[in-house]
Amino acid sequence: MHIVVCTKQTPDSAAKLTVDEAGNVSWGDSPIIINPWDEYAVEEAILIKERFNGEPKVTVISMGPEEALEALKHAIAMGCDEGIRVWDEAFENSDTLATSYVLAKAIEKMGDVDLVLFGKSAIDSQTGQVPIEVARRLGFSPLTYVIKIVELDIEGRTITVERLLEQGRQVVKAPLPAVIGTVKGINEPRYPSFMGIRKATRAQYPVWTGADIGVEPDKAGAAGSGVRWERIFPPPVREGGAEIIEADTPEEAARILVDKLMAEKVI
Amino acid sequence: MDFALTEEHKMVVRMVRDFAEKEVAPYIKEYDRAHKPFIKAMERMGELGILGICIPVRYGGQGMDYISLGLACEELERVDSSLRVVLSVHVALNSLGLLQWGTEEQKQRFLVPQAKGERFAAYALTEPGAGSDAAALTTTARREGDVYILNGEKMWISLATIAHNFLVFAVTDPQAKPRHRGITAFIVERDMKGVTTGDIHGKLGVRAGSTGWIAMEDVEVPVENRLGEEGEGFKIAMSCLDNGRYTIGAGATGLIRACLEASVKYALERKTFGKEIGQHQLVQQMIAHMKRDYEIARLLYLRAGWLKNQGIRNTWQTSLSKWFATEASFAAASNAVQIHGAYGYSDEYDVERYLRNSKGACIYEGTSQIHEIIQAQYVLGYREDRPLRCELPAYDPEEWQREA
Numbered sequence: 211m212h213i214v215v216c217t218k219q220t221p222d223s224a225a226k227l228t229v230d231e232a233g234n235v236s237w238g239d240s241p242i243i244i245n246p247w248d249e250y251a252v253e254e255a256i257l258i259k260e261r262f263n264g265e266p267k268v269t270v271i272s273m274g275p276e277e278a279l280e281a282l283k284h285a286i287a288m289g290c291d292e293g294i295r296v297w298d299e300a301f302e303n304s305d306t307l308a309t310s311y312v313l314a315k316a317i318e319k320m321g322d323v324d325l326v327l328f329g330k331s332a333i334d335s336q337t338g339q340v341p342i343e344v345a346r347r348l349g350f351s352p353l354t355y356v357i358k359i360v361e362l363d364i365e366g367r368t369i370t371v372e373r374l375l376e377q378g379r380q381v382v383k384a385p386l387p388a389v390i391g392t393v394k395g396i397n398e399p400r401y402p403s404f405m406g407i408r409k410a411t412r413a414q415y416p417v418w419t420g421a422d423i424g425v426e427p428d429k430a431g432a433a434g435s436g437v438r439w440e441r442i443f444p445p446p447v448r449e450g451g452a453e454i455i456e457a458d459t460p461e462e463a464a465r466i467l468v469d470k471l472m473a474e475k476v477i
Numbered sequence: 478m479d480f481a482l483t484e485e486h487k488m489v490v491r492m493v494r495d496f497a498e499k500e501v502a503p504y505i506k507e508y509d510r511a512h513k514p515f516i517k518a519m520e521r522m523g524e525l526g527i528l529g530i531c532i533p534v535r536y537g538g539q540g541m542d543y544i545s546l547g548l549a550c551e552e553l554e555r556v557d558s559s560l561r562v563v564l565s566v567h568v569a570l571n572s573l574g575l576l577q578w579g580t581e582e583q584k585q586r587f588l589v590p591q592a593k594g595e596r597f598a599a600y601a602l603t604e605p606g607a608g609s610d611a612a613a614l615t616t617t618a619r620r621e622g623d624v625y626i627l628n629g630e631k632m633w634i635s636l637a638t639i640a641h642n643f644l645v646f647a648v649t650d651p652q653a654k655p656r657h658r659g660i661t662a663f664i665v666e667r668d669m670k671g672v673t674t675g676d677i678h679g680k681l682g683v684r685a686g687s688t689g690w691i692a693m694e695d696v697e698v699p700v701e702n703r704l705g706e707e708g709e710g711f712k713i714a715m716s717c718l719d720n721g722r723y724t725i726g727a728g729a730t731g732l733i734r735a736c737l738e739a740s741v742k743y744a745l746e747r748k749t750f751g752k753e754i755g756q757h758q759l760v761q762q763m764i765a766h767m768k769r770d771y772e773i774a775r776l777l778y779l780r781a782g783w784l785k786n787q788g789i790r791n792t793w794q795t796s797l798s799k800w801f802a803t804e805a806s807f808a809a810a811s812n813a814v815q816i817h818g819a820y821g822y823s824d825e826y827d828v829e830r831y832l833r834n835s836k837g838a839c840i841y842e843g844t845s846q847i848h849e850i851i852q853a854q855y856v857l858g859y860r861e862d863r864p865l866r867c868e869l870p871a872y873d874p875e876e877w878q879r880e881a
Contacts, residue, residue, distance in 0.1 A: 243491075287488060401492045404526050404539035408878070411484040 211266035211364055213255045213325045215290065216313055216344070217248040217281040219274055220334045233442035244281040247329030249288075249399035250392040255327050256289040257397060258362065267291050269320065273301060273312050279415055287402030287410035298420040300431045306335075308434035310343030315423040317348060325369070326350065326389045341391040351384035354391035486548055489530075489541060493549045496525060497556040505557045508685035509830055512678065514639060515685045519563055523594015528567055532576060533877040536584050537592035540878040543785035547727035547778050554728035555735045558834035559686035561728035565842075566635045567591065569720035570600035571644050577869045578662070578705045578713050587642055587664055599640035600721070601631040601665075601691055602714050608633075609847050611646075612657035612711060616693065618647035625649070625663065625703065627671075627696040633841070637674045637689030641667050644717070645693070646710045653708065660710035664702040671696035682833035705867070712865060719795050720869070721842050723781050726798030729806040729838055730774040732831055736806070736813035737767040739828055743817050754816070763812040770805035777801055788871025790862045793855045800848030803838040810835040 221227070225240030244252075255268045270285035272278040273296045282293035296316045304312065317323050326348075331338035338354075345352035351369075358372040360381060370383040374393050402410070420430060428434060455470075457463035471477045482490075501518050508515045522528050531546040532538025546568065554561035575588040590596040607614040616629025627647055634643070645665045653659030665672060676689040705713050741764060744755035754760050777798035784791035810832035814821035821828045839845050854860035870876075 283484070283488070287492075401496055401525060402488060404489070404492075404530065404541055407485055407488040407492065408540070410488065 211262065211324050212320065212322045213258060213266050213268045213327065214317055214320065214323050215248070215251050215255045215268065215270045215285060215327045216340070217252065217270055217272045217278075217285055217329075218245045218332045218334075219243065219272065219278045219281040220245045220332055223333055229442055229444040233439075235442060242277045242280050244284040245329055245332045245334075247331060247333065247392075247394070248281065248285075249329070250394060250396050251327040251329045251390075252285045252288050252290060253397045253399040254359065254390075254392055255325075256400070258325070258359070259289070261362075262364070266324075269294060271296055271313070271316055273297065273304070273309060273316075282415055283410040283413075284402060286413055287406035288400055289403075289406060293413065293415045294418055295415050296418045296423065298425070298430070300420050300425070300427050300433075303432040303435065304430060305435035305437040306337050306339040306343060307436050308430050308432075310340050310347060311429050311434060312420075312423070312425055313340065314344050314347035315425050316418055317344070319418070319423045324364075324387050326387070328389065328391045330355065330391050330393045338391070341389050345389035348387070348389070351386070351388035353382065353384055353388055355393050356390050357393055357396050359390075359396075482544075482548075485541070486544060489545045490548050490552060492525075493527065493552040494555075496521070496527070497553055497560065501560060502556050505559075505685055506824065506827070506830070508559075509557070510684075510824065512680075512684045514687040515557075515559060516639065518560060519597065519639070520594070522560070522563065526594070527564070528594040529572070529592030530564075530568065531872075532568070532572055532588065532592040533879075535879060535881050536576065537589035538877075539592075540874070542782075542872040542874075542877075543723075544779065544782035547723060547782040550724045550727035551731035551734070551775070551778075553731065555731035555738075557685060557830075558683050558728065558732065558838070561724065561731070562635050562683060562686045565721050565724040565728070566600050567598045567640075569724045570717045571598035571642070573720045573869065574600075574644055574662075574704065574713060574717040575664075577716060578709075578867050582701065583664065583704065591642065596641040597636055597639050598642045599634055599636040599644070600717060601634050601637075601643045601645045603633045603841075604630060605632045609844055611714060612655070612660065614646060614648060614660065616645070616647040617651070618649045618661055618663060618698070620649070620700075623700050624697045625661075625700070627663065627665065627693045627698055629693055631691040631693075633677070634689055634691055636687050637691050638676050639687050643667070643691060644704065645691075646714050649707050649710075657711035658708050660714070661707050662704040662710040662713045663698050664704055665691075665693065665696060665698055666702075669696050669698065680837075682830070682835070682837050684833075709866070715792075716865060716869065718842055719792050720785075722799035723778065723785065723791075723795045725838050725842055726774065726781065726795065726802040727778040729799075729802035729835070730771065730778055732806040732835055733767060733771045733774055733802070733809045736809040736828065736831055737764065737771055739826070739831075740764055740767060740813045740816045743820075743826075747818075760816055763816055767809045767812065770801075770809060774798070774802035774805055785869060786872040788868065790868070792862055793851065796843065796848045796851045799838075799842065800845055800852070803835070804845055807832075807835040807839055 219242045221237035222240045222243050225237035228236050259266045268290045270290040271294045272281045328341040355373045356371045357374040360370040367386045373380045455463045455466050526539040529538035530541050534540040550561045572591050591598045604614050618625040618627045643665045645663045649661040650659030671694045673692045747754045781791050781795045781798050813828040
């Protein structure tokens, strides 16, 4: 069995993002880390590997420049078997459409993939589109918002998962191969182990270019993207206000508070 | 010369920082207020391998180097001193002492479970009447056949009521001249008959840590639990302090960083006289001093760690690191409270805890005054290092990481 985890490198969630007048986004000298949502996907892949006595192979891939190595190293230090960076200058400025194309081509090249795991979205762009697009391109079963893998039947080639939806939980069964978008709560990601850290710093991380995976140049990068950035600007600063409710008794204060919350349609 | 941390070091820093921020920072105030040791955090440090970070893999450890130990201490004490104290006593004062001086049998019996975090370890040198004057200890060990009979009391012992194994120093030859030649080291186990322990209450700081006393009444300690030779105890005690002080210097560096981070955050938020207080020059001065001291303290402990990796004796460098960093952390914490004004005086903010926690390290493992004397004595030529029968082994990645 072969599991692939797709990861992305993002600025640390504690980073202070700034946007200058020209629309350049900066997060200062904040470190680049593995997208925090992806840690759930990595953990789930390792849990599956452990459940099947270490038999499944877990490959982590990331499309990105040299900085993407941080995400790969983190995943290897957690327990993934190998890491591959997919990058080409032609992949610059890819939107989700172009990104999913490149990732799907890389997964196709591996040939024997049964499961592809993603975090629910990336904390920088927050689109959550890539897992669905990759599933569509590969013809794999798309299973998003997965909070639990109920059953993985390797011989029967099916997977049963619980999805966390706004309306409640939904249990679905789908044929393998499948793409899974994980959500927070599916597990508690482990810290990298010291042995894992040593492995991660000594591992080789091959780079697959567009030519290596058969990418058509006009389908990747800005050329292959449907989204155009017209203007980038910081959102207006939200003005907060506080009001102290004065009343003779706590009950009276609570009643006034409830009225106000209802008037504002908060409750 | 290379000042860069390796990729491994950077990943160790990130891992320990994540652990401390996620699993300790949200709860530490509660434990500190309740004067309650954070046992769960200790157990997690064991599970994660932090309690055996720089011990060779074949002795149950993680096979990282001595610099990793220092970096872990910096990250832990940035969140709370009590966590770093655990590394100081369990790893540096006890486990590294076993690695340096223990027989193979002792390493298998005691070091392996300690490095795996299955057993906690402490270091018992100080007594009610013997602190800075360590050779004045009165605990006795009388040999009778294959056992030693230990009697006496140890005081101010970190993890006294939690540890399973204690490295105890006792007088085996009361006639020895000078006195320190009559001291011997023993591994005393909690479940030995005659061992009782208790906690000390009313401490100024490190309230989420365990500090207590150990009383020994006719405790029979088998000969195979003697660490080193008879009369070698003082040398062992001092060599252990070379490692303990290293972790304190590194930890105090983390405490300075915590003060600096808290002060910068507050100075950018709080406004007085129509501007944020970071714009006031006297606030800037306090922050500049913290930054200066953080950078100096970090260089001092990393140099000591590098010397340990090389297998080079580092007594004065470690003493300097400990002396400078602990005094600087006390000053930084005092200034951090000052910057926070009245808020800093309440436990709503962390800085009052930093101030209370910083003072202890200026006292234990050699007061600042003892370290001043050590520095002067080296420079004046009154003191020199003599080779030890067993030196702390230099870090060798292959040797540290081989399985058996």
